[in-house]
Amino acid sequence: MASPGKSSRSDRAPGALDVLTSRDNRWLKSFRMALRGGLPTEDGLVGVEGPRLVEEALRSGCSVGAVIFSESGERHRTRLAPYLVESEIAFPVLRTTDRLFDGIADTETPQGVAALVQPRKASFDDIVRLSSSGAAPLLAVLVGVQDPGNVGTILRTAAAFGATAAVTAASGQSGTASPFSPKALRASAGAALHLPILPGMALSIVLAQLRVAGVRTLASTLREPADGDQPYLAPWEVDWCEPVALLIGNEGAGLPEEVERSADARLRIPMVTGIESLNAAAAAAVLFYEAARQRNSLSAQS
DSSP states (O other): OOSSSOOOHHHHHHHHHSEEOOTTOHHHHHHHHHTTSOOOOTTOOEEEESHHHHHHHHHTTOEEEEEEEETGGGGGHHHHGGGOOTTTOOSOEEEEOHHHHHHHOOSSSOOSEEEEEEOOOOOHHHHTSOOTTOOOOEEEEEESOOOHHHHHHHHHHHHHTTOOEEEEEOBTTBOOOOTTSHHHHHHTTTHHHHSOEEEEEOHHHHHHHHHHHTOEEEEEOOSOOOTTOOOOBOGGGSOTTSOEEEEEOBTTTBSOHHHHHHSSEEEOOOOOTTOOOOOHHHHHHHHHHHHHHHHHHHHHHO
16 A cells, blocks of 8 residues: 555655655655644554554554655664565555654654554444454443543553453543544554554444443443442452443543443442542553453363
8 A cells, every 4th residue: 555545566666765855745744644743644544653663563464554764763674674575565665864754753752663554444243243262342442531642551451451342432522532643552552553443433322232232331430329329340240251341431530420320330449448549541451450360261261
């Protein structure tokens, strides 16, 4: 893939040999939009920066639009060489000056290598299927999580503990930050490129579809139970081996109360007196760890 549009090998060859020296070059404009601007290109490509994230992108199986090295960033080419065999790659490998690379980069201390990537596409049917190992769906549903660093951290945690997919949705006026923004991708350490994700879904539609699909919805809550409420569950009181979607709310306000009440159950992490709550990413880590513990125990018994 060569954004914008596809190019032939003859179109790509000069990019692999020449140094791009004009800030108005179409490739540099695309990288600038995706990295510094934090927006997808017209072709829906997102930017990843740094040798570790570029390597994750190349390993992920996602379609790659281009890789670019600065003059000083050439030192990372050896690390990425297994993925950049000229006879096999279907995308251009570009070079530019350190000065121009600094102008497209999102980080304060650029490492001189970046890539444009097409995030993997997933449908709702994809995310509620059994995994290739036969495990039931374990979904992270982020609702109004506004900080891209928190979004990335939650996705990284969820993936590390065996989540099979994720959904991002708005909560009232609070949208969830894009999982594919440069900051979120860095915080996820590339997990967002490996985990099937449905971004920007309407929460009401997600909840209705999960109900029809037989996926149990669990709301992580910050609130104390009110009179007449069903008892809240502790993490270890949930059967995480069945199809489950964990709803994770806004950093400060948590989930809207009506969303919590619409869920199949509410979870609350027991804590010592005097500690108000964990932040969204820390709470997700505790809950997904318990999910992994149960699911791993089941696998060991089978």
